[in-house]
Amino acid sequence: MSRRSAAAIPAMALSGLRVLELAGLAPAPLCGMILADFGACVVRVDRAPRSAVSVDVQGRGKRSLALDLKRPPGAAALRRLCGGADVLIEPFRHGVMEKLGLGPEVLMHENPRLIYARLTGFGQTGKYAKSAGHDINYVALSGVLSKLGRKSENPYAPVNLLADFAGGGVLCAMGILIALYERTKSGKGQIIDASMVEGIAYISSFLWKSQNLGFWNRPRGENLLDSGAPFYETYRTSDGKFMAVGAIEPQFYEQLIKGLGLDSDKLPDQLSFSDWPEMKKKFASIFAEKTQTEWCSIFDGTDACVTPVLSFDDAAAHQHNKQRSSFIKNDREEISPRPAPLLSRTPAVPSLKRDPFIGEHTEEILLEYGFTKNEIAQLYSDKVIEFNKPKANL
Ligand SMILES: C[C@H](CCC[C@H](C)C(=O)SCCNC(=O)CCNC(=O)[C@H](O)C(C)(C)COP(=O)(O)OP(=O)(O)OC[C@H]1O[C@@H](n2cnc3c(N)ncnc32)[C@H](O)[C@@H]1OP(=O)(O)O)[C@H]1CC[C@H]2[C@@H]3[C@H](O)C[C@@H]4C[C@H](O)CC[C@]4(C)[C@H]3C[C@H](O)[C@]12C
Numbered sequence: 001m002s003r004r005s006a007a008a009i010p011a012m013a014l015s016g017l018r019v020l021e022l023a024g025l026a027p028a029p030l031c032g033m034i035l036a037d038f039g040a041c042v043v044r045v046d047r048a049p050r051s052a053v054s055v056d057v058q059g060r061g062k063r064s065l066a067l068d069l070k071r072p073p074g075a076a077a078l079r080r081l082c083g084g085a086d087v088l089i090e091p092f093r094h095g096v097m098e099k100l101g102l103g104p105e106v107l108m109h110e111n112p113r114l115i116y117a118r119l120t121g122f123g124q125t126g127k128y129a130k131s132a133g134h135d136i137n138y139v140a141l142s143g144v145l146s147k148l149g150r151k152s153e154n155p156y157a158p159v160n161l162l163a164d165f166a167g168g169g170v171l172c173a174m175g176i177l178i179a180l181y182e183r184t185k186s187g188k189g190q191i192i193d194a195s196m197v198e199g200i201a202y203i204s205s206f207l208w209k210s211q212n213l214g215f216w217n218r219p220r221g222e223n224l225l226d227s228g229a230p231f232y233e234t235y236r237t238s239d240g241k242f243m244a245v246g247a248i249e250p251q252f253y254e255q256l257i258k259g260l261g262l263d264s265d266k267l268p269d270q271l272s273f274s275d276w277p278e279m280k281k282k283f284a285s286i287f288a289e290k291t292q293t294e295w296c297s298i299f300d301g302t303d304a305c306v307t308p309v310l311s312f313d314d315a316a317a318h319q320h321n322k323q324r325s326s327f328i329k330n331d332r333e334e335i336s337p338r339p340a341p342l343l344s345r346t347p348a349v350p351s352l353k354r355d356p357f358i359g360e361h362t363e364e365i366l367l368e369y370g371f372t373k374n375e376i377a378q379l380y381s382d383k384v385i386e387f388n389k390p391k392a393n394l
Pocket residue numbers: 022024025026027045046047048051052053054055067068069070091092093096099100119120121122131132133134135136160164
């Protein structure tokens with residue numbers, strides 16, 4: 001599919017939804033990609049003058065409009081675009097949109113049905129609202145980073161998955177869908193203040209609420225699910241790969257013990273914390289005796305909760321994932337995860353085309369939103385918009 005016009009994919013759940021995503025680093029692009037995967041018509045508004053290469057690697061299914069928001073005609077053009085949109089996603093720190101004259105009071109006055117999604121690290125208010133930050137800072141401020149890491153080591157941030165994507169892009173997409181549902185009843189849009197700090201804190205509700213169950217009262221790296229327990233750990237195999245073990249419940253733990261060739265009658269109790277370090281050493285030396293494939297042939301098909309730790313390539317090639325077509329290949333042979341979750345009647349149909357170049361669709365988008373050819377030519381000669389087609393027909 002070269003473009004996602006409203007009528008192109010009627011079967012998808014979000015078809016007909018018009019989304020404007022102001023280009024950002026990582027969280028907002030994921031949010032926009034999720035909406036595009038499920039059928040929304042997502043326009044990424046890139047900066048003009050444009051940088052040579054887009055840093056957005058999550059542009060699947062989107063189109064790009066290059067627009068200079070710092071120039072009054074550029075800001076006016078965005079206002080007009082917002083008049084015809086359902087959703088705006090903005091990824092700047094608090095105050096940037098207001099400075100451009102594009103704050104919610106302006107845009108929602110002109111289009112009261114607009115869902116104005118503000119995806120930031122620290123939120124729209126509070127001491128840090130105007131401060132720069134990245135994933136690791138947001139995870140830190142949420143309290144969650146203090147829980148992550150191995151025994152006696154510094155806290156460890158797991159790539160930028162938690163804040164940017166789980167607490168940021170995904171929760172913002174959820175907020176948008178909730179607001180859209182509410183709009184079907186009230187007819188009104190609303191502002192979404194999606195703070196990644198609060199997003200991570202929210203998805204960590206289990207950690208907060210299970211504190212009194214005794215899961216977390218030991219130091220970092222010595223608890224049930226944070227690499228303290230021998231039965232919730234990774235182990236190196238003889239070929240330098242790893243197995244992941246998650247045998248928590250006693251009946252599954254018993255199968256793990258059996259698969260490792262041990263006798264549970266001769267072992268300490270599963271929940272004897274003081275024996276965990278020794279048990280880890282025992283498990284580690286046994287796992288080191290066989291290759292990953294050999295361990296898979298022992299544990300596959302059992303309830304021991306033991307799985308191979310796969311590389312990206314191995315994950316895409318793994319039988320289970322292949323059986324479910326969990327990974328897709330685009331027209332450039334690039335492999336990436338298929339959108340999730342699977343909807344039975346109206347599943348996502350991700351675009352298999354390469355991501356858009358900056359400004360690749362400037363003209364067609366403006367025409368679609370009601371700009372005339374003359375107006376577009378004027379914006380172009382004023383250097384407010386850019387095309388990424390050298391032979392644009394103007
Ligand atoms: C892979 C890297 C990405 C890592 C992700 C990282 C771990 C994250 O955590 S991302 C989450 C960051 N936080 C947020 O998004 C929260 C909300 N946002 C913010 O807090 C801020 O935006 C900010 C702190 C992230 C950035 O602050 P900044 O001062 O830059 O921006 P703002 O204050 O928000 O203001 C924006 C200004 O821009 C103006 N603007 C916006 N749109 C337009 C427009 N259309 N027209 C005109 N002007 C516009 C706006 O008006 C504001 O202006 P003012 O400031 O004057 O008010 C990748 C991270 C970096 C990448 C590399 C880099 O890009 C260089 C290379 C580029 C090359 O193309 C590819 C290779 C690179 C090395 C590239 C590689 C990777 O992609 C990165 C490393």
